[in-house]
Amino acid sequence: MSDTFDVAIVGGGVVGAAIARELSRYDLKVVLLEKAADVARGTSGKNSGVVHTGINVPTGSVKAKLNVAGAEMFEDLCADLDVPFKRCGKTIVALSEAELPDLESLMARGVANGVRDLEIIDSATLKRMEPNIEGAAALNVPTAAIVCPYSLNIALAESVIENGAEIRLNSPVTAISGTEGSFELTTPGGIISAGLIVNSAGLFSDKVARMTGVHRWRIWPCRGEYLILDKSKGHLINGMVYPVPPKGGAGLGIHITPTTDGNILLGPSADYTNDAEDVRTTGKIRRQLLTEAAEFLPQLSPRDVITAYSGMRPKLVPSKVGGFGDFVIEEVEEAPGVMQLVGIESPGLTASPAIAEQVSAWVRDKIPAQGKADFVSKRTSIPRLRDEPLELREARIQKDGDYGEIVCRCEMVTRKEITESIKNGLGATSLNAIKYRSRATMGRCQGGFCGPRVVDLLIEAGHPPESLTLNGGESWLFMGTTEDLRAERKAERTGAK
Amino acid sequence: MMGRTQKADVAIIGGGPAGLAAASEAKAAGADRVLLLERDARVGGILNQQVHDGFGTKVFNEALTGPEYAAIYEDRCNERDVETWLKSTVINVTKDRVLTVQSDSGLATIEASSMIFAMGCRERTRGAIGTPGTRPAGVFTAGAVQNYMNVRNLAVGRKVVILGSGDIGLIMARRMTLEGAEVICVAEILPQPSGIAGNIVRCLEDFNIPLYLSTTVVEIHGKERVTGVTLAQVGPKMGEVYGTRRFIECDTLLLSVGLIPETELSTEVGIATNPVTTGAVVDDSFRTSVPGIFSCGNVLQVHDVVDFATLEAEKAGRAAAMWATTGELPEPTISITPGEGLRYVLPAAISGVDAVDFTMRSWKEEHHKSVVFRSGGEVLRRLKMPHMEPAGMIRVRVGQGRFKKVLDKNITVEVGE
Numbered sequence: 001m002s003d004t005f006d007v008a009i010v011g012g013g014v015v016g017a018a019i020a021r022e023l024s025r026y027d028l029k030v031v032l033l034e035k036a037a038d039v040a041r042g043t044s045g046k047n048s049g050v051v052h053t054g055i056n057v058p059t060g061s062v063k064a065k066l067n068v069a070g071a072e073m074f075e076d077l078c079a080d081l082d083v084p085f086k087r088c089g090k091t092i093v094a095l096s097e098a099e100l101p102d103l104e105s106l107m108a109r110g111v112a113n114g115v116r117d118l119e120i121i122d123s124a125t126l127k128r129m130e131p132n133i134e135g136a137a138a139l140n141v142p143t144a145a146i147v148c149p150y151s152l153n154i155a156l157a158e159s160v161i162e163n164g165a166e167i168r169l170n171s172p173v174t175a176i177s178g179t180e181g182s183f184e185l186t187t188p189g190g191i192i193s194a195g196l197i198v199n200s201a202g203l204f205s206d207k208v209a210r211m212t213g214v215h216r217w218r219i220w221p222c223r224g225e226y227l228i229l230d231k232s233k234g235h236l237i238n239g240m241v242y243p244v245p246p247k248g249g250a251g252l253g254i255h256i257t258p259t260t261d262g263n264i265l266l267g268p269s270a271d272y273t274n275d276a277e278d279v280r281t282t283g284k285i286r287r288q289l290l291t292e293a294a295e296f297l298p299q300l301s302p303r304d305v306i307t308a309y310s311g312m313r314p315k316l317v318p319s320k321v322g323g324f325g326d327f328v329i330e331e332v333e334e335a336p337g338v339m340q341l342v343g344i345e346s347p348g349l350t351a352s353p354a355i356a357e358q359v360s361a362w363v364r365d366k367i368p369a370q371g372k373a374d375f376v377s378k379r380t381s382i383p384r385l386r387d388e389p390l391e392l393r394e395a396r397i398q399k400d401g402d403y404g405e406i407v408c409r410c411e412m413v414t415r416k417e418i419t420e421s422i423k424n425g426l427g428a429t430s431l432n433a434i435k436y437r438s439r440a441t442m443g444r445c446q447g448g449f450c451g452p453r454v455v456d457l458l459i460e461a462g463h464p465p466e467s468l469t470l471n472g473g474e475s476w477l478f479m480g481t482t483e484d485l486r487a488e489r490k491a492e493r494t495g496a497k
Numbered sequence: 498m499m500g501r502t503q504k505a506d507v508a509i510i511g512g513g514p515a516g517l518a519a520a521s522e523a524k525a526a527g528a529d530r531v532l533l534l535e536r537d538a539r540v541g542g543i544l545n546q547q548v549h550d551g552f553g554t555k556v557f558n559e560a561l562t563g564p565e566y567a568a569i570y571e572d573r574c575n576e577r578d579v580e581t582w583l584k585s586t587v588i589n590v591t592k593d594r595v596l597t598v599q600s601d602s603g604l605a606t607i608e609a610s611s612m613i614f615a616m617g618c619r620e621r622t623r624g625a626i627g628t629p630g631t632r633p634a635g636v637f638t639a640g641a642v643q644n645y646m647n648v649r650n651l652a653v654g655r656k657v658v659i660l661g662s663g664d665i666g667l668i669m670a671r672r673m674t675l676e677g678a679e680v681i682c683v684a685e686i687l688p689q690p691s692g693i694a695g696n697i698v699r700c701l702e703d704f705n706i707p708l709y710l711s712t713t714v715v716e717i718h719g720k721e722r723v724t725g726v727t728l729a730q731v732g733p734k735m736g737e738v739y740g741t742r743r744f745i746e747c748d749t750l751l752l753s754v755g756l757i758p759e760t761e762l763s764t765e766v767g768i769a770t771n772p773v774t775t776g777a778v779v780d781d782s783f784r785t786s787v788p789g790i791f792s793c794g795n796v797l798q799v800h801d802v803v804d805f806a807t808l809e810a811e812k813a814g815r816a817a818a819m820w821a822t823t824g825e826l827p828e829p830t831i832s833i834t835p836g837e838g839l840r841y842v843l844p845a846a847i848s849g850v851d852a853v854d855f856t857m858r859s860w861k862e863e864h865h866k867s868v869v870f871r872s873g874g875e876v877l878r879r880l881k882m883p884h885m886e887p888a889g890m891i892r893v894r895v896g897q898g899r900f901k902k903v904l905d906k907n908i909t910v911e912v913g914e
């Protein structure tokens with residue numbers, strides 16, 4: 001394994017992975033360095049999973065351009081990568097007549113940004129589309145879609161590997177030296193040399209920029225909490241239901257979003273914090289989310305919540321200033337040869353394919369490269385038996401009995417799906433890595449039942465219990481065997497005497 | 498295997514203690530083909546992970562471990578030629594009693610004359626109770642820990658806080674201590690413990706483990722592994738009492754915050770459920786609202802004593818066999834209503850042609866009261882209860898003769914003098 005590359009990408013979120021995949025189309029030596037034990041552990045795994053149309057961003061901004069361009073590419077990209085995608089549409093609901101002008105200005109902006117098929121609908125039409133939603137009127141956005149964001153991130157990364165580029169997990173970049181053509185990036189695994197650098201470090205892009213001598217930016221983390229509802233309540237909405245965006249707020253308001261797996265998300269809140277990694281969830285926001293969402297969806301019950309999570313917006317504008325901050329996608333004069341991607345907050349997921357094309361063009365402008373004849377654009381997911389018709393399931397089980405054994409009962413995940421997830425091309429082996437690839441432990445019992453069984457399968461695959469983590473790093477699941485612990489206690493007691 | 502539909506007289510979903518007892522009794526009562534379907538690699542259900550003794554005191558008059566207790570019923574099933582399919586998950590059930598089973602040999606379709614739901618329950622999770630904080634490793638449910646510890650000999654942590662003082666939480670406090678962990682405390686959100694008094698002594702006091710009542714976890718700390726939890730007291734409406742927060746250093750939070758019946762299949766076929774138990778509404782033959790489908794064990798109501806689950810399952814097994822062979826069961830004509838002082842009473846209706854074992858739970862702890870069965874103004878039966886507590890299921894037998902005095906086809910069961 002040589003440690004010299006044409007391009008080093010720092011950060012394996014959806015943006016970094018999309019860029020790596022674009023570059024893997026060419027005869028370039030590319031490495032993606034990710035500090036976590038898996039991809040999609042940053043913002044890309046913790047958002048609303050909405051493929052935005054572009055009605056929410058100011059006309060003429062970088063965000064607007066890349067949002068619209070990215071959204072156009074999404075459906076084909078997801079088809080190529082076998083990633084769950086659904087054009088379920090969205091309604092932005094006015095709770096009272098007073099909010100009608102807001103709908104009209106949103107619509108005007110959408111039209112200006114090139115969004116198709118927008119229409120203001122009355123409460124009767126809204127009731128027909130969304131029988132369980134209360135509202136006075138709504139802006140109907142039929143082209144809005146949802147995607148499974150972490151599946152996309154993982155699929156992009158697997159496609160990168162398949163096409164010969166490298167991904168190194170557990171590889172935080174701690175220092176950068178050198179200049180264009182001969183950069184050196186320090187990681188715990190050693191020094192990596194690269195001609196060009198892409199800084200797609202998300203919440204830490206300001207810090208990585210500083211490593212390259214650029215001090216222009218500061219990221220202001222802004223937390224968004226969500227609740228996930230049980231699948232049995234998935235039928236309550238047909239498409240996304242958004243409020244009129246709060247004026248001057250840090251987000252789009254608390255919305256009700258279906259997921260591609262049939263759950264419902266409530267959220268996100270918007271709270272600035274000092275710590276980009278402080279993705280806690282709070283009781284206050286839980287109550288707030290349930291109360292605000294119930295204004296639109298009175299049937300909602302706290303009993304329907306199966307879990308909560310938080311995502312962090314990498315904002316370029318502090319809370320005191322507020323207002324709009326555009327994406328920064330630039331090579332700046334202090335650091336030639338480094339593409340800085342800073343402040344890639346929403347709609348960054350949607351824009352990621354377009355960002356990747358733009359960055360790829362920048363790279364090839366600097367390093368002329370040939371397209372690879374053997375580039376494989378298709379990638380297939382592990383089959384999900386629960387989504388397949390019975391005949392197909394039966395055929396799979398007849399070929400391989402491991403497809404017959406259900407390990408995770410809530411999500412109906414089979415043994416085969418889990419063992420295939422364990423064999424993933426990235427070599428990610430944390431419990432969460434298996435979860436995001438197979439959905440085991442993601443259902444209503446949250447792993448109470450299948451967690452120990454997934455652990456068994458990891459052990460069978462050659463990962464001893466003492467190596468197992470929830471999320472990599474020091475997130476150990478076990479502290480030895482019960483025998484070890486008893487011995488420890490005994491030694492303590494005799495020591496004390 | 499698919500396409501070829503098999504027939505069974507009685508099909509039982511779930512091979513825990515309830516399913517085992519139902520299956521062996523169905524066979525003994527004359528059903529020809531009795532099929533027991535269990536998704537795990539062995540029968541026994543949650544008893545497999547409960548290595549403490551305390552099972553069988555009612556039925557066998559001795560204290561057995563979970564696996565020992567299950568083995569007795571497993572042997573019975575074998576002796577009586579119950580057909581058991583392991584690693585076989587029922588993925589679908591229809592109203593006309595056709596079920597689909599998935600296993601490593603394929604999908605199978607089974608048409609059953611009677612069907613018994615004995616799927617047990619699952620544990621309530623952190624997400625369901627909404628415990629705030631970070632999301633580190635080291636937050637486990639009691640069942641998962643039992644599994645790691647008792648079945649796989651893996652230690653999940655050194656310094657443990659337990660949330661929930663039900664019998665499961667209490668037993669886990671003792672178990673983890675014996676396995677070399679330090680259980681710092683047990684926190685309980687209610688003003689009284691949820692487990693029975695005997696377990697407070699045997700599992701906490703004997704090991705000097707403090708129990709904090711009206712206390713809950715208001716924050717989980719730690720980025721990678723749990724580094725501690727913040728406890729706070731709660732007021733009468735379960736709101737946090739300000740100024741009572743305290744940080745407790747620990748590496749593990751064990752949640753024992755309740756069990757919820759595994760009701761997916763029941764909901765799918767549209768079985769009527771009781772909002773209190775979340776299990777099915779049944780009559781004294783354990784029939785649900787869907788003809789030919791019966792329900793028993795923890796999927797019907799959460800049992801703290803396995804013996805009662807067994808007894809109820811045996812009755813369900815016999816009734817299911819009778820329905821399968823004759824198509825007849827005594828019609829329930831008398832409805833049962835929980836009155837003053839009781840959270841719920843099972844069954845919801847009875848035929849009156851047989852003695853009935855009623856099961857119920859009280860709202861609160863009561864001393865020297867009675868369980869009173871009333872119809873119209875008439876008292877049918879009054880049973881003195883020296884002690885009642887929400888944690889202990891009450892089981893009362895009422896003889897057939899008493900039902901002769903029933904008026905208005907209704908009996909109210911209540912806590913009285």
Ligand SMILES: Cc1cc2nc3c(=O)[nH]c(=O)nc-3n(C[C@H](O)[C@H](O)[C@H](O)COP(=O)(O)OP(=O)(O)OC[C@H]3O[C@@H](n4cnc5c(N)ncnc54)[C@H](O)[C@@H]3O)c2cc1C
Pocket residue numbers: 010011012013014015016017033034035036039040041042043044045046047048049050051052171172173174200201202203204205208223224225268311312313314344345346347348349350351
């Ligand atoms: C609450 C919320 C809701 C959102 N909803 C939507 C939506 O519905 N639709 C939409 O289009 N967008 C949405 N977004 C925005 C979208 O999620 C982000 O724009 C997108 O995920 C950003 O991807 P990224 O790859 O830039 O960042 P990340 O996913 O954060 O990836 C950055 C990666 O860099 C790694 N890293 C950091 N420092 C280093 C280092 N020194 N060395 C190595 N690796 C490093 C991190 O570990 C991380 O994996 C939402 C965002 C939030 C917070």
Ligand SMILES: Cc1cc2nc3c(=O)[nH]c(=O)nc-3n(C[C@H](O)[C@H](O)[C@H](O)COP(=O)(O)OP(=O)(O)OC[C@H]3O[C@@H](n4cnc5c(N)ncnc54)[C@H](O)[C@@H]3O)c2cc1C
Pocket residue numbers: 510511512513514515516534535536537540541542543544547550551552553585586587588615616617618639664665668759762793794795796799800801802803804806
């Ligand atoms: C920690 C703990 C401690 C306890 N201590 C005691 C004690 O000391 N003394 C005592 O008497 N009782 C005790 N109990 C109570 C006792 O264990 C229960 O009452 C009893 O296990 C209930 O039996 P069950 O068959 O209804 O459920 P389970 O034991 O849960 O069995 C249900 C079975 O159904 C299977 N199943 C579910 N869905 C499907 C499907 N779709 N297809 C196929 N199979 C399926 C499951 O795999 C499982 O094997 C304790 C319980 C717990 C949790």
